[in-house]
Amino acid sequence: MSGEHHKELGFFRKYVFSVDHKVIGIQYGITALCFLFFGFCLIMMIRWQLAYPGEPMPLIGGLLERLMGAKWAEEFMPGGRMTPDFYNALGAMHGTIMIFLGVVPLLVGAFGNYVMPLQIGAPDMAFPKINMASYWCFAAGGVIMLSSFLVPGGAANSGWTSYPPLSAIAQPPAAGWPILFSGQTLWLVGMVALITSSLLGSVNFIVTIIQLRVKGLTMFRLPFFVWAQFVTSFLLLLAFPPLEAAGVLQLMDRVAGTSFFLPEGLVVSGQVAMVQGREIAGGGNPLLWQHLFWFLAHPEVYVLILPAMGIVAEIIANNTRKPLWGYRALVYSTVFLGFMSFIVWAHHMFMTGMGTSISAFFATTTMIISIPSVIILTALIISLYNGAIRFTTPMLFALAFLPMFAIGGLTGLPLGLPVSDIPLHDTYYVIGHFHYVVAPGTILAIFGGIYYWFPKITGRKMNDTLGRLHFVFTFICMNVVFMPMFFQGLAGVSRRLFDQTQYSWGAAVQGWTITSSWGAWMLGVAQIFFFINFFWSIWGGKKVSNNPWEATTIEWSAPSPPPHGNFATEPVVYRGPYEYSVPGMSKDFFPQTAVTEA
């Protein structure tokens, strides 16, 4: 297929409006890494306000004033001190950007797009043009989100969860500005674009995995990473539409005068609440938003973790030089986990006055869903047992993922039971819990994946010394950032506080806040190793063969980087994905596509 000569495409068709899954994967990867860094910058600013409330921000304060102009600085950071509204905007946008523009596009858009078709031996995704449309919807959503920082009133500041009634009435558009140009409204429009992108992507992923597997690659010969992507795509496909509906409903509340989420007789700051200068009709239900939002946002948690588990599984099998322990258990657990993730959402809503029967139902399903998670983690840990472990850079990240995810997962259990959730709800404990899953968990897995597949994408390896330094500092700093949050939370400090020292119990644990802030800034410094390594290695890294890690899965039998169409001849698969250290063989790996031991 790719042996034939392809018509030479112009620059734009080849690198900008490309339909090749590999180019799109790289586009996703680079865009999402930029967003990830941007979201991280927002939180580094927040950490200053938290650690040293009310003090002018050194360096950055002045820099921003010069960059954005005096008028902007006057509104958001007078004298280098951030206003409470700006603080709220930074918090809301940090969450939104990290999840919807950073981590998910990296895991699904970048790794899924680049690696999954290669791992199933396909020449491309099933619908290449839809794949391109999906990337450009994502890019449009990102631009809309970013542009919201520039409208009067600033970016959305009602939290990443955008709970109404606050979000429905906050930030009316400034006089003389079109109705859509206010932070929260742009947030909603941006979300609709991002959701459309995810829907297009997930249809494409599912069809590709079902239809385009090469000969011999049965479902139970798929690498675990592909299974993770498969289940993730179903979560995106069926959980996102309710949030799209909720987004449309809230948009109607904000621009068309409906009151889907606005109860009757709503009074804000002693005045009857108004939207667009009109009195609201009322009769709406704020909990409706929470149901529709969490119907997506709980499965979304598994969208954030399943592909990360897939990456870790690939790296662990490759670097322990033995098959994954309990492959089928892993697959069944993942499928079950995916299904269960749809019926646990209201454990985010124990504080909303739900009755005991429904609370008991959701607490039970939440306890049940922890079982497959533990099975997956256990299988990955047992896979290490008796392995001839190679401590390569990606393996270090994969190994660190295991205890970090365990901490994140186990600290979630008290939040799944109404009795212990009620005192912990909306405290820093919750922040610590989900950041342990997503930051030291998923983001470490993402770094591992970048180090692991970099040779396939560029034909060169990233530098090991820099990689190890990056790992050590990242790993330590991550824990310095997030461990103190548990102590703060248990001391009763609420999340989203502008200045916790105003409360005696907050002032008592301010030391932990400062520790956490310094951890965050050091974490930022540690990424310098990654930046240097990443850009230097693209041009100056050590050239390596097509299969530098001596791996078994199909992507390593393609040239590095794979040409358009991926494989010179269509591969045929003869065995399962992790045939490492097969007894009686001279080499310790047996690729899926090898007919016999060559």
Next chain:
Amino acid sequence: MADAHADVSKHVRVYWIVFGALIVGTTLTVVVANIDLGHTTNLVLALMIAAAKGTLVAAIFMHLKWERSASVWISLGLCAVLFTVLMTLPVLTVNDYPPGVKHDRTGSWDMLPATTVVEHEGGH
């Protein structure tokens, strides 16, 4: 698959029958809605007729009757289950109150408004 569609002209008759059935269904919906059978009966009847019409459209026009692909059926089955969850669980949630609490709704969405009566069921 291919032979199932081989003789499409046979399908045409079925399509016309379904067309007739849909028109009858629509008329029936309107007629039933204009007879007062009590709120619940009217609601259930209207939904049942709509469901029957929807099934006809999905089965015949959308060819589900002839669909043999497990991939399609598994996806749709999953969708049906989650659709049911989406339709039932939120509304169950708003009608569930802590024991001993009577919820008297008079137009407010506060879960425990001023009109809430907490019954103390005897002393311990």
Next chain:
Amino acid sequence: MSSELLPYTVKPHPVTGVYSGKLGVWLFLASEVMLFGAFFSAYILLKVGAPLEGPAHWPLHSERHMSWMIGGFNTLVLIISSVTMVMAWVSLKSGNFGKARMLLGATVALAVLFLVIKITMEYIPHWRDGLTTNTSNFWGIYYTMTGLHGVHILGGIVVISYFIGPGSKLWHENPEYYTNRIECTGLYWHFVDLVWIFLFPTLYLMS
């Protein structure tokens, strides 16, 4: 061009029994079911929790000024357009492109008729009578749901028009591929019809 098509774009996969496009459309429709499902769920929740009296109360059937005749007529329009759509596919199967094109044209005409009736005989008079999105949540959700359905109709008009016009070149290059695409478009179109079958009694008839 057609030599570069990915496998199973035209012919069904021997194991899964479908071509990729059809599976893709079914998955897309599954997500659409969840989208409209969320709106119906919102409708139920809003109705159950609506104030019993006051300006924002859920209007009784008699207060809605909704004509079942207009709604019912539009239901018939959509049902007939579903029939013309499926007949267009039948014509393509038996190789009659001219007839298929005519039937697709009829489908577009019926879709336009639906929108014209909806806008001129319902939206505009209602809005003039002061029944706006701001009146009560019934009217809010009515405009939102029918509006979203209308956007789907509009999408269908665009897609079918494309296949009557520039997209019809494909018939001469690869008739089976073209027939498949019409089948996929049909699946979408029947789904839009199906949604209306549920919207009609919900919004027009139930009290």
